[in-house]
Amino acid sequence: MLDKNGIARRIAQEVQNGQYVNLGIGIPTLVANHIPEGLDVEFQSENGILGMGPFPIEGSEDADLINAGKQTITALPGAVFFDSATSFAMIRGQHVQLTVLGAMEVSSNGDIANWKIPGKMVKGMGGAMDLVASAENIVVAMMHTNRAGESKLLPKCSLPLTGVGCVKRVVTNLAVLDIKDGAFHLVERAPGVTVEEIVNATDGELILPDLVPEMSL
């Protein structure tokens, strides 16, 4: 079974040379720490930077330089700042090629819910709805089950939706799954996790191939 860093490490394998990538808040942010040396990738943060670098050395934090999670960051050589309308032109206009974001629920037809629990948590969708509505390639990073042990991979989302039919791939602490033709397709299992465990933790329709390789990390 993977921890949050393990999920991020597996998702880093999805990133290809020359891509512009938007990483959401939480587990997705960790993906930046696992990009292999030698890969040319630029990270976009929707509050207005392309070419986002690591956290600053203590003492050099700049209140004017943050990411979408409101964390202090740095700008790499070649970085650029822009306004929010330009930022979402990059996203809506499909200039950003890969989007990684977290989710509370994902359904077997690719719907995603991650912004609201009615009557309980109302934080807002931020940029998530714009991202999922337009990105060509969306990878969801999340735990396979919630704190109560219930599956987050469902036949139908129970929470208010963020986007419809948009998620193509899900990477969890247990597995890599693709979404196509209205079902989850098991692609890989996490180290030490059995297919049976994945089947038990998945409520949506799950298609099993003859052979399910273990992730190589």
Add this chain to the structure above:
Amino acid sequence: MAISKEINDVEEACKGVRDSMTLMLGGFGLCGIPENCIEELVRLGVKDVTCISNNAGVDNFGLGKLLKKSQIRKMISSYVGENEEFERQMLSGELEVDLIPQGSLAERCRAGGAGIPAFYTPAGYGTEVAEGKEVREFNGKPHILEAALTADFAFVKAWKGDSSGNLIYKATSRNFNPMMAMAGKITVAEVEELVPLGSLDPNEIHTPGIFVQRIFQGKSYEKRIEQRTVSQNK
């Protein structure tokens, strides 16, 4: 001779703000917020205002200060976490809240300032956001119609500005400020440095002064950091 927008202080900057007005406030989180004008709005005690701002501040800073005094009737934002008082007022029904996707919020402000009454976007299709909105297909994909936003006053914060109202922002403090500057009937810019006319390079100005009606140099910026994250010194 250039048209001067320069005013003396924040009192003059907020002159004419009244109860029930619609106000835009730039910033993302606490980054690039008009700190001086927010303080003044608290001091003026204007009530029942509608605030258009990406976020709602934190409990004791930014728009959180207006919320604490119950001066806001309605909030139009994309993300309002990090603020317990906000959540309490929203869940109790004291505060009306319109949550809209961040890109749609930015574009609605831009459209408002650019004379475009509405536009279609794929963001929010099939979700609560689309309720009551016109849907139309383009290139086989459904889009929803989003209306432009304007405001009686827009309060923006820039790094440098001149008396013509030309503005330059620093790093990611730019965010919503340029679009909101365009969409205000009266746009007030507070800047860290008000520089002499002619000292800003016209090639590097982000917001042209035509969008700004009042400009002044702000005082004692706190520039709070919400999430101080650092790397280990190697």
